[in-house]
Amino acid sequence: MTDPLIPAVLAFRDNGTPYSPLYDDIYHSAVGGLEQADYVFLRGNALPERWQGRRTFTVLETGFGMGINFLVTWAAWRADPSRCERLHFVSTEKHPFTVADLRRVYAVTLSNPVIADLAQTLASAWPMLVPGTHRLEFEDGRVVLTLVLADAIDSLPALRLRADAFYLDGFAPARNPELWSPAIFKSLARLAGDGATFATYSSAGEIKAALTQCGFEYRKIQGFGWKRAMLVGHFAPRWRVRRHEPPTPLALEERHAIVIGTGLAGCAAIERLTARGWRVTSLERHGSVAQDASGNPAGVFHPMISRDDSVASRVTRAGFLYALRRWAALEQLGHRALRGGPGLLQIATDDDEARAISDAIATFRYPSGYVTPVSATDAERLAGMPLARGGWFFPQGGWIDPASLCAAQFAAAGSLLERRFGVRVGRLERVGAQWTVFDTAGKAVARAPVVIVASAHDAARIAGLRYAPTRSIRGQLTLLPAGAVTQLALPVIGEGYAVPLANGVTLTGATYELDDPDTSLRANGHLENIERVAQMLPAFAGVIDEVQSSALAGRVAFRCVTSDRLPMIGQLADETRAASDAQRLRGAWPLDLPRTEGLYGAFAYGSRGLVWAALGAELIASQIEGEPWPLERDLSDDIDPARFLLRALRQGTVS
Ligand SMILES: Cc1cc2nc3c(=O)[nH]c(=O)nc-3n(C[C@H](O)[C@H](O)[C@H](O)COP(=O)(O)OP(=O)(O)OC[C@H]3O[C@@H](n4cnc5c(N)ncnc54)[C@H](O)[C@@H]3O)c2cc1C
Structure with missing residues (x-):
């Protein structure tokens, strides 16, 4: 069976990767994906009844695709007056759509106005396509989508949750052999809550065997559309299939x-x-x-790029993206923090570092909305003043008053x-x-x-x-008064940092002194800050002499580190x-x-x-x-x- 929509939609993808779950998603959406999602996954998991009256309910899906199953589940949750208080939908995706593709696919495939509306909301919240876990909140945080952009083989073992329902999408051994490996089913068993249900439109013998092996009972039911049969069932292990129980809420009388x-x-x-x-x-x-420490006049925020995508880089990436979402949500509620405009420039310490980070950006294929390498000339244009070297630009980085x-x-x-x-x-x-x-x-x-x-x-x-x-690390900040230096157009970090604050004041910092409890401002600390910044911003060299430095304003605080x-x-x-x-x-x-x-x-x-x-x-x-x-x-x-x-x-x- 061929469908004219499929090549058209696949052509939207900029990297042209042939990808079977994507093909499936588009195919199914073209021939009635909404009904299929409703029949196979919602009704196959006895939803919405099973979430009714519950505080939270967690769905785990394998393969987000264009998100039809999520959208249909969200719409059903919305329409249900007895819905659970909080719906968690966790899904993995190895080849996520770009937001432009997503919008175009929605435009040609979704005719249901309710779903189309939710789809637009989803597209507006679509994450930057960088690896890791992305948490998106809708309905004032009552519908939470946790999207893990990684291969299911890697991401399922990395999840920590208690699933109430599994949507085993894309589980067709012939098309997606990697998705039904024993490791995947072991992960599902590790994550299943008591009596967790599952549904899959596949009924292949390999799937049945793997499900049984991992403690799931299944039954065959009438399939959807041209599929004669599909599988549904629940977690009912007859022997121990996991070492640790999935997480449970604290049993509390009062919250x-x-x-x-x-x-x-x-x-x-x-x-x-x-x-x-x-x-x-x-x-x-x-x-x-x-x-x-949180009382400094300003702090900078930005991801951390490393050649090996280190633990610190990964935690920082997840934290950075989550913080941006939370701050935006706070602002929408009318609670606005004081912060500068978007954009932060990091200057390489030397040419080797500049090359290494550019290579890392290319290797990990970070989108330009996340980070982009910049030449010295481009960096100067962004900063509005001469720079010692180029570096990389974080369009969403910036400064905020903590x-x-x-x-x-x-x-x-x-x-x-x-x-x-x-x-x-x-x-x-x-x-x-x-x-x-x-x-x-x-x-x-x-x-x-x-x-x-x-x-x-x-x-x-x-x-x-x-x-x-x-341990405690003393840090001294320096506030350069208006007129002492030309104001930067955006924060510049690298050897220290320089942040343009309101009223022409520039914040520079910060010293780094282990186990030094001195709370007083030191003239040599100010000089050190300015000299360090001058290594990347030559215009800062010599702006303050020793005598003037003792009169500078600043702040001392203490970092708490492991x-x-x-x-x-x-x-x-x-x-x-x-x-x-x-x-x-x-x-x-x-x-x-x-x-x-x-x-x-x-x-x-x-x-x-x-x-x-x-x-x-x-x-x-x-x-x-x-x-x-x-x-x-x-x-x-x-x-x-x-x-x-x-x-x-x-x-x-x-x-
Ligand atoms: C000079 C300097 C520059 C920095 N620049 C940046 C930056 O650019 N970007 C960035 O992200 N981070 C920056 N940081 C780090 C950042 O400021 C800290 O990571 C952050 O403020 C730590 O927050 P906190 O809540 O853990 O600690 P704190 O802000 O220190 O808060 C701890 C709180 O606990 C209270 N407390 C402690 N003991 C007790 C007690 N016994 N009873 C009651 N209350 C107690 C304290 O009074 C305090 O209010 C900088 C830090 C320093 C020192």
């Missing part, structure tokens, strides 16, 4: 959390929890938000947030299902089933962690229980560790609080609620606050 610290980490956590309807009590020793972001997140929390300032937290104690927080005078100041420790340098102490080593320079985000380990079981846990993995019920950490954000805080908060909120994690599991392990305990257990040094 109330205490957040300690109101810097970027704490305020983001407050926003993510209150957005889910949680009541939050915030405890802060100062008189207002963002008085410590305290105004914290204030916006605080404001968004509204009446769900109890704001308590001037409270210096001393310690925590768990009695029954509640945590009690005591101040340093030993007085009980707050009680709740969940505590998030977001108090930077004081987090490990408050949480009683012995295996969470953090030895691996990655943040500490997630549920905390129960170190006492781990120590008493140290022998058995010597070869443990993160999921093997005993965890402390209701206790989470969000700290050690180093020099990247702006890009990590929102994603960190979403990860913690997802862990608390038993929702799909917004980050691949290997990356979550890399930022797990228990990783230092795990290392010590492996080395046999836990006592």
